Amino acid sequence: MVRKVVRGFYAVAHAVKLCRPNVICAYPITPQTEIVENLAAMYANGELENCEYITAESEFGAASILVGASATGARTFTATCSQGLILMSEVLWNAAGMRLPIVMVIANRSLSAPLSIWNDHQDSMAMRDACIMQVYVENNQEAHDMIPQAYKIAENRDVMLPFMVCMDGYKLTHAYEPVDLLDQETVDKFLPPYDPPIKLTTKDPLTFGCYAPPHCYMEFRVVMQRAMERAKKVMEDVFEEWAGLTGRNWGGLIATDHMEDAEVAVVAMGSVVGLVRDVVEEMRKEGKKVGLVKIRSFRPFPVEDLRKALKDVERIVVFERAVSFGHEGPVAMELKSALFGHSDAKVYSFAVGLGGRDIPKQLVRKCIEKSEEIEPGFYFEGVKDFEEVIV
Amino acid sequence: MVDILIEVRFHGRGGQGVVTAADILAVAGFKEGYWTLSFPMFGAEKRGTPVVSYLRLSDRQIVERDEIYNPDYVVVLDPTVIGPVRVEAGIKENGMIIANYPKTAEELRKEHFSNLNSSVKVLTINATRMAMEILGRPITNTAMVGAFAGATKLIKLSTLKETVFEWFERKGEELANKNVEIVEKAYKEMEGKV
Numbered sequence: 001m002v003r004k005v006v007r008g009f010y011a012v013a014h015a016v017k018l019c020r021p022n023v024i025c026a027y028p029i030t031p032q033t034e035i036v037e038n039l040a041a042m043y044a045n046g047e048l049e050n051c052e053y054i055t056a057e058s059e060f061g062a063a064s065i066l067v068g069a070s071a072t073g074a075r076t077f078t079a080t081c082s083q084g085l086i087l088m089s090e091v092l093w094n095a096a097g098m099r100l101p102i103v104m105v106i107a108n109r110s111l112s113a114p115l116s117i118w119n120d121h122q123d124s125m126a127m128r129d130a131c132i133m134q135v136y137v138e139n140n141q142e143a144h145d146m147i148p149q150a151y152k153i154a155e156n157r158d159v160m161l162p163f164m165v166c167m168d169g170y171k172l173t174h175a176y177e178p179v180d181l182l183d184q185e186t187v188d189k190f191l192p193p194y195d196p197p198i199k200l201t202t203k204d205p206l207t208f209g210c211y212a213p214p215h216c217y218m219e220f221r222v223v224m225q226r227a228m229e230r231a232k233k234v235m236e237d238v239f240e241e242w243a244g245l246t247g248r249n250w251g252g253l254i255a256t257d258h259m260e261d262a263e264v265a266v267v268a269m270g271s272v273v274g275l276v277r278d279v280v281e282e283m284r285k286e287g288k289k290v291g292l293v294k295i296r297s298f299r300p301f302p303v304e305d306l307r308k309a310l311k312d313v314e315r316i317v318v319f320e321r322a323v324s325f326g327h328e329g330p331v332a333m334e335l336k337s338a339l340f341g342h343s344d345a346k347v348y349s350f351a352v353g354l355g356g357r358d359i360p361k362q363l364v365r366k367c368i369e370k371s372e373e374i375e376p377g378f379y380f381e382g383v384k385d386f387e388e389v390i391v
Numbered sequence: 392m393v394d395i396l397i398e399v400r401f402h403g404r405g406g407q408g409v410v411t412a413a414d415i416l417a418v419a420g421f422k423e424g425y426w427t428l429s430f431p432m433f434g435a436e437k438r439g440t441p442v443v444s445y446l447r448l449s450d451r452q453i454v455e456r457d458e459i460y461n462p463d464y465v466v467v468l469d470p471t472v473i474g475p476v477r478v479e480a481g482i483k484e485n486g487m488i489i490a491n492y493p494k495t496a497e498e499l500r501k502e503h504f505s506n507l508n509s510s511v512k513v514l515t516i517n518a519t520r521m522a523m524e525i526l527g528r529p530i531t532n533t534a535m536v537g538a539f540a541g542a543t544k545l546i547k548l549s550t551l552k553e554t555v556f557e558w559f560e561r562k563g564e565e566l567a568n569k570n571v572e573i574v575e576k577a578y579k580e581m582e583g584k585v
Binding site: 170171 | 457
């Protein structure tokens with residue numbers, strides 16, 4: 001293991017290389033592009049053995065190629081975000097239904113219109129219901145560490161589902177910071193070769209994703225839901241094994257700080273977590289009973305862990321990086337549904353940093369403090385005064 | 392642990408290596424024992440438009456990923472952004488502005504920073520001329536990286552030269568050596584001005 005200052009892109013690409021993928025297929029989109037550029041360079045330099053690198057004509061094509069490749073038993077990788085992810089979405093629902101453990105990195109970016117290349121979580125949230133696992137990372141070390149873990153979880157025979165490692169575009173992808181880079185030996189010891197229970201071969205033809213009339217379609221949905229439920233335990237086991245192997249313990253499906261006696265819980269996901277933790281520490285030093293809940297796995301959603309962590313709190317402040325228009329922030333929606341009947345805590349959902357708007361420390365603190373004075377509900381914070389024009 | 396957090400903001404224009412300047416210092420700072428973080432704020436991503444990038448140096452892991460509003464240091468790579476962009480915005484007391492500017496620090500202060508707190512130090516260097524002389528192109532990032540190190544002494548010259556050489560080596564040894572030459576020249580020129 002060597003600690004080096006690298007860019008987020010490289011931290012991901014290096015980890016992907018060590019996982020010995022067989023097919024990498026992508027279409028460039030900012031701020032993801034340099035992940036696959038790095039992999040393309042590694043491929044061209046002969047660093048990727050037994051691997052095909054394919055540049056597709058679109059994200060739709062890239063996802064389609066990986067569905068075919070994964071069905072033959074290949075370990076596959078792609079990265080995308082924003083409009084690219086949305087364009088992939090039709091294929092990704094198929095990948096999940098066909099139970100193909102494709103691992104992808106989402107360099108989280110907002111959705112059009114208006115066009116924005118900057119960061120929020122609207123893109124991956126749009127894939128919430130697709131039966132694809134989603135883990136959000138806080139820094140580039142966690143992104144690096146999640147890649148081998150993602151393969152191990154996705155390829156587990158109890159799971160067999162696609163996996164999205166969600167990392168904030170620019171905030172993480174473009175940041176240089178120190179990362180302990182894994183070595184081949186460590187990853188080889190941790191991650192066995194992909195060995196699917198069934199695969200496409202010319203000798204033994206099969207059909208994946210075939211026609212399912214009403215008398216059998218529903219059972220496919222039942223087993224997908226069961227696989228997601230089983231994924232929780234698999235994740236916990238893999239996370240624990242990782243902590244033992246590397247000494248880096250990122251927590252379970254959630255990670256908590258100061259929750260033992262907290263009256264106010266702050267819930268966040270992604271790269272803002274570090275700053276939120278800092279604010280929580282600051283408020284603790286002032287004697288305020290505040291705690292942090294970092295949601296790592298958004299799918300499967302950590303219902304039991306959240307019920308346990310949040311059972312005694314009075315208020316819950318949620319930082320949202322997306323909006324479910326016509327309702328509220330998606331994290332609060334899920335959280336409230338998980339807590340219904342288990343907690344009387346008031347939930348305050350704050351949408352911040354949409355389309356890359358900065359989230360300064362003061363804003364984080366302001367939201368937490370504001371929750372003392374306002375009604376529970378959904379709020380946008382860090383918005384300028386403006387006049388609405390209705391045409 | 393003394394909990395040091397040094398925040399640096401870089402201003403310039405697309406094509407001058409504003410992002411690379413922060414990145415080089417993140418690598419060099421790490422070699423000096425700091426925990427470092429650099430990241431850009433992309434605008435239109437076009438040559439010539441104002442660009443900002445950020446650098447943090449600390450003795451602990453850096454969790455602050457927000458933009459830098461109250462920098463300890465401001466480094467300006469292009470004299471023409473001063474004015475259109477309020478490069479001095481939010482600078483801390485006893486902070487320092489290190490600018491690529493063809494005139495003296497006194498003249499810069501008079502022309503653009505007349506309301507600036509007197510505790511803030513202003514330093515200038517003609518990095519464009521230096522880059523034209525040595526590189527033949529007005530790319531001022533390595534000169535300003537050298538100037539920053541020379542003025543602040545946060546990074547040793549030898550560490551910076553090594554980092555800059557490694558950074559540009561992939562583009563050819565000649566270019567790497569020229570950039571090392573600029574770094575040294577700017578470092579020494581600044582050393583004399585502090």
